[in-house]
Amino acid sequence: MLDRLNAALDHAEEHLGDTVDVGELARITATSEYHFRRMFSALAGMPFSEYLRRRRLTLAGAEVLAGRRTLLDIAVRYGYGSGEAFARAFRAVHGVGPGEARRDGAALRSQQRISFRLIVEGSSEMRYRIVRREAFHVVGRKARVPLVHEGPNPAIVEHVRGIGPDELRRIAALSDQEPAGVIAATDDLDDSRAEGTTLDYYHGAVARDPGPDDLDSLAVPAGAWAVFEVSGEFPHAIQYLWRDVYTEWFPSNPYRSRPGPELLRTEVSEDGTRGEAELWIPVEEA
Incomplete structure (x- = not known):
């Protein structure tokens, strides 16, 4: 590759x-x-x-x-x-x-030609599985937010804080399949994934049906998903997982990404310093 x-x-x-x-x-x-x-x-x-x-x-x-x-x-x-x-x-x-x-005769900036080389360092393993799913919905609350590569995303934090505990319990009760419970879904990202470009963020649940009319619903077509697991410092371990999927896993496996939302189920420790997560990436065979 x-x-x-x-x-x-x-x-x-x-x-x-x-x-x-x-x-x-x-x-x-x-x-x-x-x-x-x-x-x-x-x-x-x-x-x-x-x-x-x-x-x-x-x-x-x-x-x-x-x-x-x-x-x-x-x-x-x-x-x-x-x-x-x-x-x-x-x-x-x-x-x-x-x-x-x-x-x-001003000094100008130069963008050098990029070339990619494989450097082998040891090396780490990535835990993943391939899941094929029928069509489903992500049901919850949606916001348009900027993309942040490292550290907390203030727009997402503000959006989640605006969802009351009773509504969170109502959303969680809609979950009827994996990934279970309340999850984060990102959709309609710019292909460049450049810092500051915007995306649709859903704080919701994965369900067979579109849910009640007063909640936002994203219809997701059937397809295959690569599911990755990670645990470590929060939120950096999860953000680095996204990077490693595209820079290490895809070049080493016979799959490529396909259009669709990316799903993230996260459990954070009580002190907020560590987290465990499942990241679902829509894929197809290369």
């Missing part, structure tokens, strides 16, 4: 001056466009679209300083429809506009 990812990045590098077809990159990696974007983001720590933007503006910066082309020619060469759009993007990456950079 890493060889295929590197071949896809080589292909992208050859087309920085025109349109990079992510569908073609997915074909090179023998996966879906959806999974390619998620895999890249997990491995590289940034969305693929952001990596492309930085690489294009790295090469554009070198041409600006070289002074052989006009700024408009450079803008068009790297996919910008106007000098103004190019100037805004250039400033966002380099901290100065292209005109200033050319005039003053």
Whole structure:
């Protein structure tokens, strides 16, 4: 898989001056466009679209300083429809506009080419099982929240605090299958999984039926799920599990992610420092 990812990045590098077809990159990696974007983001720590933007503006910066082309020619060469759009993007990456950079010889930032290599360290085991499920519903309370990679998510904490104990018991009583009890479900994430992008968060229960009208309900189609178990420092052990699933488990197993909500059942110690969790990721055979 890493060889295929590197071949896809080589292909992208050859087309920085025109349109990079992510569908073609997915074909090179023998996966879906959806999974390619998620895999890249997990491995590289940034969305693929952001990596492309930085690489294009790295090469554009070198041409600006070289002074052989006009700024408009450079803008068009790297996919910008106007000098103004190019100037805004250039400033966002380099901290100065292209005109200033050319005039003053400013120091620019460089995004190096990414390549992936496998490093073997020992190595840890991941506990998982594959579960095939009929269609079901996640029933509870929904909020649109920003994605936070590490530490507590204040928007989620506020949302959960707003659900009273009586309503939590009512939601828990709707649970009629695994994962049991009150769970967290995340859906409609941006493919990039970039920090600050938004997602739908459900604090609810997994049930066969859509539940009462006064609660939010998410219909989930039938399919396969990879179920991972983890215990450790809360919430970091759980957040690191998400990372390890995409950077270690997927490259080592004949599955890829498919669209659908990710489900998390968590039990936290009384002092809030440790937790045990099951993470359910929708998957399909690669």
